[in-house]
Amino acid sequence: MKILIASPEIVPFAKTGGLADVTGALPKALQRLGEDVTVIMPKYQIVEDKKNNLEYAGKKIHVPISNRIEEAKIYKGYINSHQSPVTSHQSVANKKIPVYFIDKKEYYDREYLYGTPQGDYPDNAERFIYFARAIIETCKTIELRPDVIHCNDWQTGMVPVYLKTLYKNDPFFKDTATVFTVHNLGYQGLFWHLDMHLANLGWDIFTPEGIEFYGKINILKGGLVFSDIVTTVSKTYSLEIQTEEYGHGLEGVLRKRKDDLYGVINGIDYDDWNPLTDGYIKAKYSKENLSGKWECKKELLKIYGLTPSKEIPVIAVISRLADQKGFDLIADIIDDLMKFDVQFVLLGTGEEKYNTLFEDIGKRYPAKTVIKIGFDNTLAHKIEAGADMFLMPSRYEPCGLNQLYSFKYGTIPIVRATGGLNDTVENYNPVKRTGNGFKFSEYSSNALFSTIKKAIEIYRDFSLWNRLMINAMSEDFSWDRSAKEYVELYKKARAKRVNGE
Ligand code: ADP
Numbered sequence: 001m002k003i004l005i006a007s008p009e010i011v012p013f014a015k016t017g018g019l020a021d022v023t024g025a026l027p028k029a030l031q032r033l034g035e036d037v038t039v040i041m042p043k044y045q046i047v048e049d050k051k052n053n054l055e056y057a058g059k060k061i062h063v064p065i066s067n068r069i070e071e072a073k074i075y076k077g078y079i080n081s082h083q084s085p086v087t088s089h090q091s092v093a094n095k096k097i098p099v100y101f102i103d104k105k106e107y108y109d110r111e112y113l114y115g116t117p118q119g120d121y122p123d124n125a126e127r128f129i130y131f132a133r134a135i136i137e138t139c140k141t142i143e144l145r146p147d148v149i150h151c152n153d154w155q156t157g158m159v160p161v162y163l164k165t166l167y168k169n170d171p172f173f174k175d176t177a178t179v180f181t182v183h184n185l186g187y188q189g190l191f192w193h194l195d196m197h198l199a200n201l202g203w204d205i206f207t208p209e210g211i212e213f214y215g216k217i218n219i220l221k222g223g224l225v226f227s228d229i230v231t232t233v234s235k236t237y238s239l240e241i242q243t244e245e246y247g248h249g250l251e252g253v254l255r256k257r258k259d260d261l262y263g264v265i266n267g268i269d270y271d272d273w274n275p276l277t278d279g280y281i282k283a284k285y286s287k288e289n290l291s292g293k294w295e296c297k298k299e300l301l302k303i304y305g306l307t308p309s310k311e312i313p314v315i316a317v318i319s320r321l322a323d324q325k326g327f328d329l330i331a332d333i334i335d336d337l338m339k340f341d342v343q344f345v346l347l348g349t350g351e352e353k354y355n356t357l358f359e360d361i362g363k364r365y366p367a368k369t370v371i372k373i374g375f376d377n378t379l380a381h382k383i384e385a386g387a388d389m390f391l392m393p394s395r396y397e398p399c400g401l402n403q404l405y406s407f408k409y410g411t412i413p414i415v416r417a418t419g420g421l422n423d424t425v426e427n428y429n430p431v432k433r434t435g436n437g438f439k440f441s442e443y444s445s446n447a448l449f450s451t452i453k454k455a456i457e458i459y460r461d462f463s464l465w466n467r468l469m470i471n472a473m474s475e476d477f478s479w480d481r482s483a484k485e486y487v488e489l490y491k492k493a494r495a496k497r498v499n500g501e
Contacts, residue, residue: 001490003030004146005039006135008128008155009113010099011272013047013077016113016375017320018266018401019183022233023152025269026486027079027097029479033487038144040135042108042127043075043101052077054101061102061137065130066197072104072134074141100142102134117352125191128219129198132158140172148490150179154189157223158199161211164226165201177497179489180227182220184398185241185248186324189219213249224253228493231262231486233399234420238263246396260496262489265423266399267479273384273405280381285410287473290466293385293410300386304370306343313459314343315452316387316411318380318402321350321358321373326393326416331357332445333452338365340456345370345387347379384409389455393448397421403437404477410469413437414455416448424477428468430458436472 009015011024027037047054057076062069078096102108107127115121136159139146151159160178167173195217196206206212211222224230232238238261240246242254254261271277275293276286282299285292294310301308315337319325337344346358346369355373362371372379384390390406392415399420403413412428415421417439428435438455440447459465 001147002036003490004149006149006156006159007041007152010039010041013052014044014113019153021401022266025267025479026483029483031097033483037097039097039099040138041101042131043103044108044113045110047101059141061134061141063130063134063137064200072102074138075101075103100138102131125195126198128155129158132156133162135159136162136167146176147494148177148179151223152181153183154187154220157189157219160226161222165205175498177493178227179229179231179493180223182232185250191217193217221250221253224257228496229260229489230257231264231489234265234423235263236422237398237419240419264482264485265420266401267482268401268404268477270478273408275385275409278381280378281385287470296385300382306370312341312343313388313456314345315389315391316383317346317348317391318383319348321348321354324395326395327354329393329445329448333449334361336449338368343368345383347372347376347383349374384411387411388459389414392421394418394421395443407436407472407475410473412468412472414451415439416443417441430464433467436475
């Protein structure tokens with residue numbers, strides 16, 4: 001099958017969150033299954049030609065936006081799949097995956113992807129309506145006739161809308177189906193109605209059955225309504241988002257599409273996240289020989305002037321600092337937690353109020369905490385390897401990747417049982433010695449605190465904790481299984497498209 005994956009961010013080119021990890025790794029897994037995959041994204045400032053071996057593809061596109069036609073250049077690079085494990089599809093696995101970049105400087109040549117720490121860019125409607133139509137025009141220009149366009153998050157939501165409206169009778173896309181994946185329903189691409197002129201669509205699309213949402217344009221809703229298949233990134237989240245509590249106002253739309261709505265758990269890329277091969281960490285280790293983990297812990301703490309001890313657990317957080325992630329609960333308990341013999345390491349950036357909150361915690365407990373406000377992939381690896389526990393008390397979490405990385409590094413996740421966290425973390429039972437972490441259900445600081453206390457207690461028993469680490473490190477969340485599920489869904493979407501369902 002010819003699959004085009006469209007995403008606003010893709011590892012290794014540009015990343016703000018888990019979406020980029022997913023759209024960087026899924027193409028490789030699909031290729032290992034023998035599929036023909038191409039990828040497309042905007043060319044932001046951070047996507048440097050030289051570093052990424054990008055070249056001008058010699059093609060330009062002319063994309064209508066409002067009453068103008070705006071030209072963009074197409075660049076080409078590759079996702080390298082050479083590190084992937086050798087399989088029976090070895091010759092396929094060694095092929096590079098083409099990535100096309102929409103080079104439109106006025107829109108994408110900026111310091112940030114979507115906005116500054118002060119807020120979103122004011123022209124995001126224009127930037128991503130343009131991106132969607134540019135994806136379609138690029139297909140025609142490079143003569144790529146995909147069987148499926150797999151769209152990811154609101155920034156690509158207009159692709160299914162266009163294919164079912166302006167391009168409905170275009171023979172080029174006669175058999176092209178769309179799969180739309182929601183990585184986070186909290187980000188919808190909401191814009192005022194007067195931006196409708198940008199899309200060159202009639203007002204008949206701007207209805208509650210179409211892309212209108214309480215008087216505004218909702219681009220994510222466009223993706224949900226017009227795509228052939230909708231997916232999200234865990235089974236639990238696919239059910240949660242059909243309820244008022246988690247639906248962000250779109251629960252009705254999702255319930256309407258429940259027969260076409262699937263939850264596929266994300267995999268992780270063990271080429272990048274594996275303590276046995278990780279180039280960022282001090283010492284390599286595996287579940288067969290854990291001694292390197294202690295070396296990693298010592299290095300992590302020493303860099304920041306803290307004293308490492310096997311008796312003192314390091315509790316870590318690596319995250320976007322956003323309301324979704326449950327930081328109000330951490331703020332509530334931090335003073336009580338600091339009374340215990342623990343060390344706390346946080347790496348994150350995001351909303352100003354949380355940046356300030358954690359900087360303040362760092363100042364109040366300099367001997368027990370390391371607080372790093374910023375985005376730092378190298379440090380993220382060092383923390384995964386050097387910490388003992390990993391906190392994710394999320395209000396909601398579509399899938400979550402860090403708990404999966406944490407398993408592999410023997411860093412035990414303590415999570416709220418929501419979305420993908422619920423699907424992947426199983427409570428440790430010290431009697432049966434089963435389970436891979438700790439989870440709690442109620443969104444409350446009490447529930448979080450008592451779960452951390454339980455973890456600290458078990459940590460004190462070396463043999464119990466050791467078994468827990470081995471359980472976690474034995475988990476396998478590689479992409480192959482989930483990629484197979486996507487292939488089945490691509491086939492379903494194609495069948496719907498071709499049979500005109
Ligand atoms: P989300 O997509 O909601 O941000 P995920 O858990 O799905 O959450 O994915 C987050 C990804 O971003 C992980 O790969 C995580 O390591 C990475 N990440 C988040 N914040 C930072 C940071 N400050 N520095 C480095 N990596 C980060």
